[in-house]
Amino acid sequence: xxxxTAPLTEAELGARIEPLASLLxxxxxxxxxxxxxxxxxxxIPAYRDAEGNxxxxxxxxxxEFAADxxxxxxxxxxxxxxxxxxxxxxxxxxxxxxAALEHHGTVTTLITQNVDGLHQKAGSRAVTELHxxxxxxxxxxxxxxxxxxxxxxxxxxxxxxxxxxxxxxxPDGDANTSEHVPEDFRVPHCEACGGVLKPDVVFFxxxxxxxxxxxxxxxxxxxxxxxxxxxxLMVYSGFRFCRHAAESGVPIVALGMGRTxxxxxxxxxxxxxxxxxxxxxxxxxxxxxTTPI
Ligand SMILES: NC(=O)c1ccc[n+]([C@@H]2O[C@H](COP(=O)([O-])OP(=O)(O)OC[C@H]3O[C@@H](n4cnc5c(N)ncnc54)[C@H](O)[C@@H]3O)[C@@H](O)[C@H]2O)c1
Ligand SMILES: [Zn+2]
Numbered sequence: 001x002x003x004x005t006a007p008l009t010e011a012e013l014g015a016r017i018e019p020l021a022s023l024l025x026x027x028x029x030x031x032x033x034x035x036x037x038x039x040x041x042x043x044i045p046a047y048r049d050a051e052g053n054x055x056x057x058x059x060x061x062x063x064e065f066a067a068d069x070x071x072x073x074x075x076x077x078x079x080x081x082x083x084x085x086x087x088x089x090x091x092x093x094x095x096x097x098x099a100a101l102e103h104h105g106t107v108t109t110l111i112t113q114n115v116d117g118l119h120q121k122a123g124s125r126a127v128t129e130l131h132x133x134x135x136x137x138x139x140x141x142x143x144x145x146x147x148x149x150x151x152x153x154x155x156x157x158x159x160x161x162x163x164x165x166x167x168x169x170x171p172d173g174d175a176n177t178s179e180h181v182p183e184d185f186r187v188p189h190c191e192a193c194g195g196v197l198k199p200d201v202v203f204f205x206x207x208x209x210x211x212x213x214x215x216x217x218x219x220x221x222x223x224x225x226x227x228x229x230x231x232x233l234m235v236y237s238g239f240r241f242c243r244h245a246a247e248s249g250v251p252i253v254a255l256g257m258g259r260t261x262x263x264x265x266x267x268x269x270x271x272x273x274x275x276x277x278x279x280x281x282x283x284x285x286x287x288x289x290t291t292p293i
Pocket of ligand 2: 143191
């Protein structure tokens, strides 16, 4: 059966969840690694489909963004349209269940590859944002940090004609709209020093800070279990924690729909949609309270 198209019955979901619940019942420390699949039920699309294939256009590369004014115009002229969708997204059952599992003491560290802040909105506290947050913008020159909401106000005031273009949401706060890059689009600059402003996220081609990776590696090595949720693990940045878990003798479990790069390394794979599956898991192991707050 194709899990991507045919919804599971409660009984089918229960049968898939039970082996995972058995692994989690003894308690923590459990490290969770989440990806874009955790937020698709909140309306933020993922990059890859269940086969691990790329679904849309190539995202901006970090070096290209820093060096090329046209790349920055392209980025911001789509981001002005993507931000209203992205910033309005609310946590779904998956985020709430993971927060409940943390309060229950089972999940001790949550590493997310997502940049949407939805785990914190749901109440998770032990969160490491591996790739930063789209809610903050940073000056590449003087390193001042600004709120993306404030930058949106500036973008809209400076580019009123572009703020209302027809679009649909795309991964990572991007939008699907015309491929044309407007020459007259006014890109925001740092008001303190005139420097280039960049979303405070790790773009493709950038690297994650060493101290952040180190912190996550230690948490993984000391865990009883690594649970990967809604991630294809195709990006090395997340996959490295699976490698480290395998080298440290920590069992790896994946929950999600589709192929992952770590399939050969998994102790258990649960093919199910994140929200319903995690809600049932939290209920099963006695960490309910996953209703939206
Ligand atoms: N929400 C966000 O912040 C966001 C969104 C898109 C991309 N990104 C970035 O892009 C990179 C993409 O890598 P990735 O591995 O996180 O994502 P990915 O797109 O490579 O993989 C997502 C996986 O989740 C599965 N999936 C989708 N919806 C699901 C659902 N409802 N339930 C269960 N599984 C589901 C897909 O089949 C796929 O296997 C990340 O590094 C991240 O920084 C972030
Ligand atoms: Zn500056």
